Amino acid sequence: MENEINEAHQESKEDSVSKKRKIVVPGEFIVKGEDFLPGDGAKREGDNVIADRYGLAEIAGRMIKVIPLSGAYVPRRGNVVLGRIIDVLFNGWLVDVDSAGNAFLPIDESPRFINRNEMDQFLAIGDVLAAKIWSIKGRGIDLTLKGRGLGKLDGGFVFRINPSRVPRVIGREGSMITLIKEKTGTNITVGQNGWIWIKGDNLDNEIKARNAIEFVADKVHVDGLTDKMEQWFSN
Amino acid sequence: MSSMDTSNLTREKLTAMFNEDKRFDGRKLLDMRDFEVEYGVSNMAEGSARVKMGKTEVIVGIKMGTGEPYPDSQDAGNLMVSGDLLPLASPRFESGPPKFPAIELPRLMDRMIRESGMIDLKKLVIKEGEKVWTVIVDIYPINDDGSLMDAASIGCVAALHNAKFPGLTEDDRADYKNRTDKKLPLSGETMPVSFTFYKLGDNLILNPTREEEEACDTKVTFGISKWNGKYMVNSCQKGEETVFKRAELERIMEILPGKYEDVMKKLKSYIK
Numbered sequence: 001m002e003n004e005i006n007e008a009h010q011e012s013k014e015d016s017v018s019k020k021r022k023i024v025v026p027g028e029f030i031v032k033g034e035d036f037l038p039g040d041g042a043k044r045e046g047d048n049v050i051a052d053r054y055g056l057a058e059i060a061g062r063m064i065k066v067i068p069l070s071g072a073y074v075p076r077r078g079n080v081v082l083g084r085i086i087d088v089l090f091n092g093w094l095v096d097v098d099s100a101g102n103a104f105l106p107i108d109e110s111p112r113f114i115n116r117n118e119m120d121q122f123l124a125i126g127d128v129l130a131a132k133i134w135s136i137k138g139r140g141i142d143l144t145l146k147g148r149g150l151g152k153l154d155g156g157f158v159f160r161i162n163p164s165r166v167p168r169v170i171g172r173e174g175s176m177i178t179l180i181k182e183k184t185g186t187n188i189t190v191g192q193n194g195w196i197w198i199k200g201d202n203l204d205n206e207i208k209a210r211n212a213i214e215f216v217a218d219k220v221h222v223d224g225l226t227d228k229m230e231q232w233f234s235n
Numbered sequence: 236m237s238s239m240d241t242s243n244l245t246r247e248k249l250t251a252m253f254n255e256d257k258r259f260d261g262r263k264l265l266d267m268r269d270f271e272v273e274y275g276v277s278n279m280a281e282g283s284a285r286v287k288m289g290k291t292e293v294i295v296g297i298k299m300g301t302g303e304p305y306p307d308s309q310d311a312g313n314l315m316v317s318g319d320l321l322p323l324a325s326p327r328f329e330s331g332p333p334k335f336p337a338i339e340l341p342r343l344m345d346r347m348i349r350e351s352g353m354i355d356l357k358k359l360v361i362k363e364g365e366k367v368w369t370v371i372v373d374i375y376p377i378n379d380d381g382s383l384m385d386a387a388s389i390g391c392v393a394a395l396h397n398a399k400f401p402g403l404t405e406d407d408r409a410d411y412k413n414r415t416d417k418k419l420p421l422s423g424e425t426m427p428v429s430f431t432f433y434k435l436g437d438n439l440i441l442n443p444t445r446e447e448e449e450a451c452d453t454k455v456t457f458g459i460s461k462w463n464g465k466y467m468v469n470s471c472q473k474g475e476e477t478v479f480k481r482a483e484l485e486r487i488m489e490i491l492p493g494k495y496e497d498v499m500k501k502l503k504s505y506i507k
Contacts, residue, residue: 084240084242086240124243126240126241126242126243126246127242127243127244128242128243128244153244155244156244156248157244157245157248157249158242158244158245159245159259159446197244203251203252203255203257207257207259207261210259
């Protein structure tokens with residue numbers, strides 16, 4: 001499942017909190033002057049650039065952006081997400097991916113042939129799957145299962161963290177998640193929507209992996225988390 | 236909200252774990268979470284308490300005023316329990332007219348407090364048939380990570396013990412500017428606490444987190460207290476569709492006294 005992690009990383013905007021970053025709340029003044037441009041999560045008000053979201057304000061050259069620390073999942077094309085089947089339709093499945101509006105997985109996007117009369121043999125209501133967002137149109141999100149590591153999830157368990165913490169959990173070039181996988185010997189898939197699937201050989205390791213991920217997701221404002229994580233495991 | 240429903244995967248996993256007497260947070264099936272009580276949350280209320288039980292957090296406030304007694308209880312004060320499931324507390328709660336859980340919570344707390352006889356309502360009379368004290372208990376969940384009912388019951392008892400009467404003006408109205416040190420007429424021994432047992436498969440669990448709560452098939456809440464050295468059930472309510480077997484209810488009855496004593500030991504250390 002390496003490819004997902006690399007893809008996930010392209011999305012990740014934050015890894016460790018540098019000293020320059022400041023925590024801002026919506027409406028808070030970040031910087032003054034016409035030279036600066038407001039990016040994601042920031043906006044211009046008169047001469048000032050102010051925050052539009054709660055998060056870490058980052059000044060990169062002329063660009064001001066706010067890396068959100070909370071909030072709902074905003075779907076992007078190419079994201080790997082985990083979802084739950086909520087309905088089986090005649091030409092596909094309706095999937096809940098924890099975003100505004102439901103996602104649709106057409107029957108043609110499944111990796112193998114599926115008899116239209118036996119669709120719930122492949123994915124039934126309540127099943128969990130890993131899928132990739134293939135397109136976002138005005139009406140909704142379309143998913144695909146064509147890709148490595150995508151498909152129905154069997155065994156293990158799924159839990160959720162705040163989607164804004166996903167980049168932290170993955171870490172720089174997947175360092176954090178690789179560490180957790182190695183230390184616990186489990187298989188982990190992190191969806192960009194904050195759903196995480198863990199499967200290991202035994203329950204204790206699975207629980208340990210979950211605790212580790214929740215530990216990371218909890219520590220938003222900490223530098224050098226990967227080192228801290230190694231310490232956590234040695235205790 | 237559909238995203239709140241449990242996936243097949245989680246339900247299967249939890250069932251398998253419960254069969255091994257294991258939970259995600261390392262507790263055994265019938266272990267309670269530890270709780271904390273904090274007073275003085277609201278300076279406008281006559282009494283208030285904040286209860287933290289894991290990530291679950293509930294604020295309970297007590298307001299007292301004077302009013303007329305109800306026609307069927309001319310010689311007793313009034314007790315009102317109200318609750319509001321704020322959308323702040325959980326993505327499951329929506330604003331708008333109260334739905335089933337928002338009605339169930341205060342009603343169960345009301346029944347538990349009233350039937351235990353924890354408050355001697357007869358001592359709340361100012362002038363019989365005309366003027367009595369009205370005690371209003373307000374329950375506000377701040378964060379719901381399961382077992383809201385059980386945390387609220389601890390909060391209600393703590394807040395009632397924390398409450399002090401306001402003063403009384405000459406025309407028998409509450410004088411909130413001159414607070415007194417007089418406490419509510421509460422029984423020293425009888426303190427009701429509720430315990431909600433959830434069932435998944437054949438396993439009974441106590442004090443679930445939200446994740447576990449959502450996966451469970453059914454639940455039953457018991458409000459219990461102690462009177463004259465004996466345990467008594469003050470309130471009882473079953474939720475959801477699946478049934479409880481007789482043997483399971485008998486087992487619950489065996490578990491309850493021990494759990495009650497555990498909670499009481501902790502709670503009494505908070506009540507002065």
